Amino acid sequence: MIVPDITNHRHATAEVFAQAVADRIAKQLRLGVEDHGAASLAVPGGTTPGPIFDALAKMQLCWARVAVTLTDERWVPVSDRSSNEALVRHRLLQGPAAEAHMIGLYDASPKPSLGIPGAETALRQLSRPLDAVLLGMGGDGHFASLFPGLPDLAEGLNPESATICIASDAPINGQPRLSLSLGFLLRSRLILLAIRGADKLAVIERAKTAAASELPIAAILRQGRVPVEIHFTEE
Numbered sequence: 266m267i268v269p270d271i272t273n274h275r276h277a278t279a280e281v282f283a284q285a286v287a288d289r290i291a292k293q294l295r296l297g298v299e300d301h302g303a304a305s306l307a308v309p310g311g312t313t314p315g316p317i318f319d320a321l322a323k324m325q326l327c328w329a330r331v332a333v334t335l336t337d338e339r340w341v342p343v344s345d346r347s348s349n350e351a352l353v354r355h356r357l358l359q360g361p362a363a364e365a366h367m368i369g370l371y372d373a374s375p376k377p378s379l380g381i382p383g384a385e386t387a388l389r390q391l392s393r394p395l396d397a398v399l400l401g402m403g404g405d406g407h408f409a410s411l412f413p414g415l416p417d418l419a420e421g422l423n424p425e426s427a428t429i430c431i432a433s434d435a436p437i438n439g440q441p442r443l444s445l446s447l448g449f450l451l452r453s454r455l456i457l458l459a460i461r462g463a464d465k466l467a468v469i470e471r472a473k474t475a476a477a478s479e480l481p482i483a484a485i486l487r488q489g490r491v492p493v494e495i496h497f498t499e500e
């Protein structure tokens with residue numbers, strides 16, 4: 266069995282955590298532009314990434330050669346405060362990073378399953394593999410919008426699947442969702458898992474032995490293809 270390359274990075278404060286993750290992403294993007302002339306990044310929504318985006322947006326790099334997409338989207342208009350794309354546009358695509366190219370997942374389709382063709386067409390603009398994937402994690406072990414109990418969770422967590430997007434037309438945690446699949450996320454050079462709070466660290470520990478159907482993050486910890494950096498702060 267391939268032992269996954271997982272490194273743990275504990276940070277003393279929320280500020281140090283945000284800066285460290287932003288620095289790591291910036292390093293990866295610079296490498297991508299230097300090596301391939303372009304770089305691509307997938308980022309989450311939720312409550313964790315905002316300060317990371319604030320720090321990353323200030324960094325000097327060739328943002329015009331960087332494409333930013335989402336690991337998942339709540340199926341609401343970008344004008345909605347719960348939109349992940351809105352979070353990225355308001356907190357990351359600012360300052361120097363305003364030059365980056367945003368590839369959103371949401372379109373005007375009435376439900377996410379009907380939005381899959383448009384999202385997959387948009388995602389083809391990305392330079393592949395992704396240079397960096399930033400993931401958050403919910404207290405239930407979900408990442409992106411791959412939640413326990415999701416009808417298509419097995420397909421979404423199948424690393425061999427060619428499926429790119431997984432839709433949940435039924436609301437999960439408040440909204441219908443569109444998520445990138447594990448198979449798509451593993452076509453990347455680095456995964457950064459950014460988690461805050463001791464409760465989430467306990468979920469990571471449980472996920473080392475739990476089934477991915479119970480704690481989807483287990484699928485990230487068990488894959489052996491992409492290096493994973495777990496960045497953690499208690500705050």
Ligand SMILES: O=C1O[C@H](COP(=O)(O)O)[C@@H](O)[C@H](O)[C@H]1O
Pocket residue numbers: 308309310311312313314336337338339349400401402403404407408409410438
């Ligand atoms: O709903 C979502 O939740 C996860 C985790 O969010 P956090 O607030 O606990 O960091 C997030 O990664 C995902 O993108 C988002 O849609």
